[in-house]
Amino acid sequence: MQINYTEKIREKIENKDLKYIILTFGCQLNENDSEKISGMVEEMGFSKTEEFEKADLIIFNTCCVRENAEERLFGKLGEIKKMKEEKNVLVAIGGCMMQEKSMLEKIKKSYKYVDIVFGTHTMQCLPEDMYKAIIENEKVKNIIDIDGEIIEGLPIKRNDKTKASVTIMYGCNNFCTYCIVPYVRGRERSRNPEDILNEIRELAKNGYKEITLLGQNVNSYGNDNFKYCNSKVTSEINTFAKLLRAVNEIDGIEKIKFISPHPKDFKDDVIEAIRDSEKVSKLVHLPLQAGNTKVLKEMNRKYSKEEYLDLVKKMREKIPGVSFSTDIIVGFPGETDEEFEDTLDVVNKVKFDQIFMFIYSSREGTVAADRDDQIPEKIKHVRFDKLKDLYEKIVEEKNEEYVGTVQDILIEGFSKNNKKMLTGRTDFNKVVVFEPQNNEKQGDFVKIKITENHKWFLYGKIIKE
Ligand code: SAH
Ligand code: SF4
Numbered sequence: 527m528q529i530n531y532t533e534k535i536r537e538k539i540e541n542k543d544l545k546y547i548i549l550t551f552g553c554q555l556n557e558n559d560s561e562k563i564s565g566m567v568e569e570m571g572f573s574k575t576e577e578f579e580k581a582d583l584i585i586f587n588t589c590c591v592r593e594n595a596e597e598r599l600f601g602k603l604g605e606i607k608k609m610k611e612e613k614n615v616l617v618a619i620g621g622c623m624m625q626e627k628s629m630l631e632k633i634k635k636s637y638k639y640v641d642i643v644f645g646t647h648t649m650q651c652l653p654e655d656m657y658k659a660i661i662e663n664e665k666v667k668n669i670i671d672i673d674g675e676i677i678e679g680l681p682i683k684r685n686d687k688t689k690a691s692v693t694i695m696y697g698c699n700n701f702c703t704y705c706i707v708p709y710v711r712g713r714e715r716s717r718n719p720e721d722i723l724n725e726i727r728e729l730a731k732n733g734y735k736e737i738t739l740l741g742q743n744v745n746s747y748g749n750d751n752f753k754y755c756n757s758k759v760t761s762e763i764n765t766f767a768k769l770l771r772a773v774n775e776i777d778g779i780e781k782i783k784f785i786s787p788h789p790k791d792f793k794d795d796v797i798e799a800i801r802d803s804e805k806v807s808k809l810v811h812l813p814l815q816a817g818n819t820k821v822l823k824e825m826n827r828k829y830s831k832e833e834y835l836d837l838v839k840k841m842r843e844k845i846p847g848v849s850f851s852t853d854i855i856v857g858f859p860g861e862t863d864e865e866f867e868d869t870l871d872v873v874n875k876v877k878f879d880q881i882f883m884f885i886y887s888s889r890e891g892t893v894a895a896d897r898d899d900q901i902p903e904k905i906k907h908v909r910f911d912k913l914k915d916l917y918e919k920i921v922e923e924k925n926e927e928y929v930g931t932v933q934d935i936l937i938e939g940f941s942k943n944n945k946k947m948l949t950g951r952t953d954f955n956k957v958v959v960f961e962p963q964n965n966e967k968q969g970d971f972v973k974i975k976i977t978e979n980h981k982w983f984l985y986g987k988i989i990k991e
């Protein structure tokens with residue numbers, strides 16, 4: 527069905543050399559969706575440009591997890607209005623933000639020049655939407671609230687040639703009280719393991735070396751009994767632990783990462799799969815969100831401070847060389863200075879390699895947004911700065927520990943700041959800059975001895991094995 531629309535558009539725009547630009551505002555899942563959107567529009571005959579002025583089709587893939595993601599969209603939409611007046615450019619907006627009723631209303635009312643609006647559950651219908659907009663000259667709103675079946679086989683245009691993301695499940699069931707994601711992405715829907723493994727085998731065949739498995743809660747993979755799959759699931763790979771082990775067996779793939787797991791679902795089988803699978807990164811992302819047990823309860827995170835620390839301890843005992851990254855929110859409603867100290871305490875104890883820090887942002891429709899004990903912006907910022915100072919101190923300490931060590935690094939390409947130098951990342955996601963020795967290139971694995979610490983990156987030297 528969609529293929530027919532794609533073909534009709536292709537006939538219509540043939541030989542016109544039409545270009546598209548896509549702007550992605552959200553997380554890696556959103557990025558992965560953008561790669562599929564790009565795949566669909568390239569099949570229609572559009573080619574990619576990075577320059578706004580050259581685009582005949584502008585696509586926004588939106589995010590609504592925090593207010594600033596929304597502000598960025600409206601800033602850009604303002605610029606587009608002028609462009610629209612000057613030339614015939616098609617504007618399409620999709621993604622999480624379009625699943626919010628108030629935002630959809632705002633677009634309808636104040637941004638009438640937008641041609642196509644689509645949501646997270648209707649992305650696969652883009653060819654039909656584009657057909658209506660291009661051929662029938664209609665304004666299209668294609669949003670539904672129901673999580674449909676999982677759609678397999680969409681074309682995909684990947685951004686990178688060595689690293690690829692593979693979505694293993696959609697949606698989230700957790701309803702953390704601050705978070706909008708479960709409302710805009712629907713319930714957890716696990717893909718058929720065979721589809722996932724085939725996709726990764728194909729990637730390996732095409733030279734991809736590093737795979738990131740994506741989902742809002744990857745370690746609950748399979749808990750839905752695959753009821754949203756559109757094909758029969760016969761495989762015995764019905765848990766995240768089993769999936770990790772199966773991906774580890776795929777020849778050609780050399781590094782496996784995953785985000786995000788939830789601490790509440792970190793059972794022993796997952797810990798053992800990480801330990802036993804040599805390709806799985808030993809930097810585990812373990813979202814903390816807050817360090818105080820009362821705040822965690824109010825966030826509906828389902829673990830206490832002690833349980834989180836016990837999990838870290840257990841993983842350290844079981845997985846040699848394990849290290850952690852995390853997400854933290856400061857200024858959740860009602861959080862006192864004393865409660866915030868618990869967050870600093872956990873950070874001090876775990877010594878995360880990487881912390882993604884967020885200032886709490888009230889999201890309409892979530893439980894926490896209705897609370898009348900919101901924290902003043904000024905206090906949120908003071909806490910953010912305190913956390914940042916502590917994080918920077920830990921980064922310095924950790925970097926010093928890395929100097930002198932040898933790290934396996936997948937070369938990502940030349941450094942943006944110095945075209946003579948190569949860059950890549952350690953297993954702990956630290957950027958390392960080093961000089962090429964024998965025409966090493968993107969996609970090669972090299973051993974690097976870390977020589978200098980430059981805070982947000984490290985210098986190193988290629989060594990022979
Ligand atoms: N499912 C993933 C993360 C999804 S969103 C997980 O649970 O780890 C990514 C991060 O955004 C979250 O981990 C959280 O730290 C942050 N976040 C989500 N909602 C937020 C809000 N309302 N304000 C500030 N940060 C938020
Ligand atoms: Fe949001 Fe919580 Fe789901 Fe993550 S687990 S997407 S933070 S509700």
Ligand code: F3S
Pocket residue numbers: 551552553554555556588589590591622623707710711
């Ligand atoms: Fe944003 Fe949607 Fe991802 S709200 S963080 S793009 S799931």
